[in-house]
Amino acid sequence: MTVHMKAAVCRQYGPPHVVTIEDWPIPVPGPHDVLIRVRAFTVSSADWRIRSLSIPYGFGMASRLAFGITAPRQPILGSELAGDIVATGSAVRNFAVGDAVVAFSGAKLGAHAEYRCMPADAVIVHKPPALSYETAAALAFGGTTALDFFRRGRLHAGDRVLINGASGTVGSAMVQLAAQTGAEVTAVCSGANAEAMQQLGAAHTIDYTRVDFAEQSTRYDLIADTVGNAPYSRVRHVLTPNGRLLLILATLPQMLGAMWVNTTSRHRIIAGPASERVDDLRTLVDMAVDGRFTPLID
Numbered sequence: 001m002t003v004h005m006k007a008a009v010c011r012q013y014g015p016p017h018v019v020t021i022e023d024w025p026i027p028v029p030g031p032h033d034v035l036i037r038v039r040a041f042t043v044s045s046a047d048w049r050i051r052s053l054s055i056p057y058g059f060g061m062a063s064r065l066a067f068g069i070t071a072p073r074q075p076i077l078g079s080e081l082a083g084d085i086v087a088t089g090s091a092v093r094n095f096a097v098g099d100a101v102v103a104f105s106g107a108k109l110g111a112h113a114e115y116r117c118m119p120a121d122a123v124i125v126h127k128p129p130a131l132s133y134e135t136a137a138a139l140a141f142g143g144t145t146a147l148d149f150f151r152r153g154r155l156h157a158g159d160r161v162l163i164n165g166a167s168g169t170v171g172s173a174m175v176q177l178a179a180q181t182g183a184e185v186t187a188v189c190s191g192a193n194a195e196a197m198q199q200l201g202a203a204h205t206i207d208y209t210r211v212d213f214a215e216q217s218t219r220y221d222l223i224a225d226t227v228g229n230a231p232y233s234r235v236r237h238v239l240t241p242n243g244r245l246l247l248i249l250a251t252l253p254q255m256l257g258a259m260w261v262n263t264t265s266r267h268r269i270i271a272g273p274a275s276e277r278v279d280d281l282r283t284l285v286d287m288a289v290d291g292r293f294t295p296l297i298d
């Protein structure tokens with residue numbers, strides 16, 4: 001007999017109302033899988049981008065190939081969750097029924113449901129009791145993106161760092177991680193979010209509705225753009241001679257242009273999808289328990 005759960009199902013690309021709550025078969029774990037009873041998940045920018053197929057210029061066809069030509073191939077969105085293990089496959093040794101966990105399904109999605117089945121060696125770590133399910137569920141998407149881009153962008157203590165879109169999921173993780181590393185952080189956000197950014201560790205804030213950081217004289221060792229409006233052509237003169245530009249959101253022409261810049265100048269442009277690593281999720285869980293990383297929940 002098939003047992004059902006409730007899931008938020010997206011059967012076509014479109015506006016929010018294409019997502020409906022449906023009965024869906026509870027997945028049955030294979031020998032190497034765990035079945036997680038989901039207690040909390042997030043709705044992230046990745047979910048609305050895939051649902052609406054709002055993809056950076058140049059990646060439309062690649063996205064349809066990756067996510068489904070005419071409709072999402074994985075109709076249950078959601079890339080991060082926290083919950084409890086309720087069943088394990090016969091070969092699973094690292095998790096047991098009853099374990100509380102944090103999981104990042106990433107591009108495989110599937111978190112917007114009452115249950116998510118994942119391989120036991122996927123990006124899953126134990127959730128310490130000190131973390132609520134809600135906080136734990138919100139650690140991975142912004143946090144792993146920030147960690148991966150900072151690793152590729154070689155963030156160092158003492159760097160002067162500007163985060164464009166600082167009050168978003170990725171931006172707020174970047175503000176905290178850069179400040180923790182010992183960087184001097186400038187957060188670009190709307191004025192209403194300036195105080196929150198200072199509490200997260202920003203030394204300076206710029207209200208983008210009043211001031212254009214690209215027209216100021218301050219230069220930065222590292223600029224991270226999570227908004228998509230700070231391409232190299234606009235910000236190159238506010239990068240230091242060895243400056244790095246992290247394009248969290250990049251069009252295909254910008255990514256191709258990055259290869260040219262990286263081979264012909266001392267500047268470095270880093271773009272492309274962030275990696276999904278279990279060690280990064282473990283780091284974020286540890287930081288959250290210590291109070292060094294708090295995901296912003298809207």
Ligand SMILES: NC(=O)c1ccc[n+]([C@@H]2O[C@H](COP(=O)([O-])OP(=O)(O)OC[C@H]3O[C@@H](n4cnc5c(N)ncnc54)[C@H](OP(=O)(O)O)[C@@H]3O)[C@@H](O)[C@H]2O)c1
Binds near residue numbers: 141229
């Ligand atoms: N490359 C990757 O692997 C990867 C991974 C994750 C996300 N992403 C992409 O990164 C982008 C950001 O993701 P997110 O989840 O952080 O989005 P988000 O939570 O929606 O945050 C976006 C932020 O941008 C700010 N903003 C809007 N207009 C701005 C402007 N003109 N100047 C400065 N800030 C502005 C908003 O701040 P205010 O409220 O203060 O206006 C908002 O907080 C998304 O497009 C997502 O697709 C890429």
